[in-house]
Amino acid sequence: GEDVEQSLFLSVREGDSSVINCTYTDSSSTYLYWYKQEPGAGLQLLTYIFSNMDMKQDQRLTVLLNKKDKHLSLRIADTQTGDSAIYFCAETYGGATNKLIFGTGTLLAVQP
Amino acid sequence: DVKVTQSSRYLVKRTGEKVFLECVQDMDHENMFWYRQDPGLGLRLIYFSYDVKMKEKGDIPEGYSVSREKKERFSLILESASTNQTSMYLCASQRVAEPQHFGDGTRLSIL
Helix, strand or coil: CCCEEECCEEEEECCCCEEEEEEECCCCCCEEEEEEECCCCCEEEEEEEECCCCEEEECCEEEEEECCCCEEEEEECCCCHHHCEEEEEEEECCCCCCCEEECCCEEEEEEC | CCCEEECCCEEEECCCCCEEEEEEECCCCCEEEEEEEECCCEEEEEEEEEECCEEEECCCCCCEEEEEEECCEEEEEECCCCHHHCEEEEEEEECCCCCCEECCCEEEEEC
């Protein structure tokens, strides 16, 4: 079945760039999303990319999509301690726009 | 800004109780969702609703039911709570073909 995989943990120093990676299996995905979850809170939509794009930039965030390899990445420039959180990748599946499969999340730890 | 409000942040109930989790959105979204989040398992869809009184089972509907009598409100019901339903429950809403927006979650403990 469909699956979304992420590495579990990433540690970076404040001011460095962070790159969080995700691989997915459904080639019919329409949209791919990045959500952020701070401790004890819900998921906050960070950014998303349509499947016919290969890059999207939004301030400190850059999303890269490689459809051939089914690989999605989120780059955070000038990472701050406030960026410490769990980051979830999600894809739409089955050609629908209302059903998402989530990865298990990557914990980003930013060291001062 | 989209606002999705879950009625409780923390809830403690006993085994066998009937439990109601409420979710309200203020953006006239058609779609609403209930997920549960468990460590190492990510988010799993329990039920979703695409219109008033319309619902569809997600990946893990067993032990749960839902109600959507008004467009803005989507309720998750645990008919007879069990300890394996201790979890973080997240509600989301969505305008068709747009991203899902999430509430702050309800951390439910069943004793």
